[in-house]
Amino acid sequence: MADLREQIDMTDRTCSMPGCGRRHYGKSYCSVHYKRWKASGAPGPVEIAPPQVPRRERICTTEGCVKPLKCRGLCEMHYGRLRRAGLPDLPQSARVCSVEGCGRKHNTGGYCYTHYARIKRTGSLGDPKIxxxxxxxxxxxxxxxxxxxxxxxxxxxxxxxxxxxxxxxxxxxxxxxxxxxxxENFGITIADYEELAAAQGGACAICGDKPEVLSVDHDHACCPEKGKSCGKCIRGLTCGNCNTAIGLMRDAPDRLEAAASYLRRYTRE
Structure with a gap:
């Protein structure tokens, strides 16, 4: 048996499939035909798909680009462009805002910086003119x-x-x-504020002082969040001290009356 093995050069054996020519692996087949035979009982067709290029050696499919592959057949730069605006093959410097008549440089999502900021903030383009x-x-x-x-x-x-x-x-x-x-905070404009201030003669609605800036007072039972109002529960304008005082008293008249009674009780004549 040993003499027979010596007579046969194992390195010269090839696949028994006609026209294959690949190196023998097992059962007289190459590794590909052997695996087919083992999986299905037949070696299958002679044709074998060409070996795939290792991923680390693949390059971007964009014409003229030789950068390493990142995802979806594109390099990192072209894949980034595809995700942002769906335009992987267009140079960044040549891309402009998709809003008709804008012509400004593209920033994100197919829009210039201004139009993209409007959409992100309000959900609409608003006036396309800038x-x-x-x-x-x-x-x-x-x-x-x-x-x-x-x-x-x-x-x-x-x-x-x-x-x-x-x-x-x-x-x-x-x-x-x-x-x-x-x-943003109270749902009124500066014109509404000035109208309230004029109706109060520019003075605090509680103490009558005339500070440079009056605070907007609202019903916290309607809008409990500090410094926020729907605009419908605004009671008037007060100075900062009075606004803080009624806030600390939780807008409760009985607490304020009790506090006034307490102060009168210990006020020296």
Whole structure:
């Protein structure tokens, strides 16, 4: 038996399938035909699919790109473009906002920065037109600055300071900033606020003091969250001290009356 093995050169044996020519593996077949035979009882067709290129050697399928494969047949850069805007083969520098007539540089999701921010914030594009922005350092002949929201030229004392702006001033005037906070927190505009203040003569509805800024007082039984109101439960405007006081007393008249009685009891004449 040993002599027979010596006479047969095992390295010269090939697959018995006609036209295969691959190296022998077992049962007179190569490894592929042997596995087919073992799985189904027949070696199957002679044709064998070409071996796949190892993943680490594959490259992006985008024409002209030779970067390593990342996912879905694309490299990391083209796959990122596909996920953001569905345009893997278009260079970033050539892509523009998909809103008709915009023409601004693409940022995310097929939109420019402004339109994408609008959709993310409100769920809609709003007015497709984008107002031209005036640099914050620009001043008119009278040295006034233009508000980015109301578009009015106002003196510099109408703006809060800001370290993030080139001129050290917020691009939005105090009135517009106040209006935004009132709308977000209390559901009223600056015009509604000024109408309330005028009806009270600019004074606190409780003590009668006239501070520079009056606080908006609302019924916490309707809107219990601090500093938030639906706009329908606003009672009036008070100074900061009175607003804090009735809040600490939990808006309870009996507590306030008891506190007043207590103070009268120990007040020296």
């Amino acid at each position: 107002r031209e922005r005036v640099p914050t350092v620009i001043r008119d002949d009278e040295g006034r600055k233009r508000c980015r929201l109301c578009r009015e030229w106002k003196t510099l004392d109408n703006y809060h300071g800001s370290k993030n702006c080139a001129d050290g001033l917020n691009p939005r005037c105090k009135r517009c900033m106040r209006n935004r906070k009132l709308v």
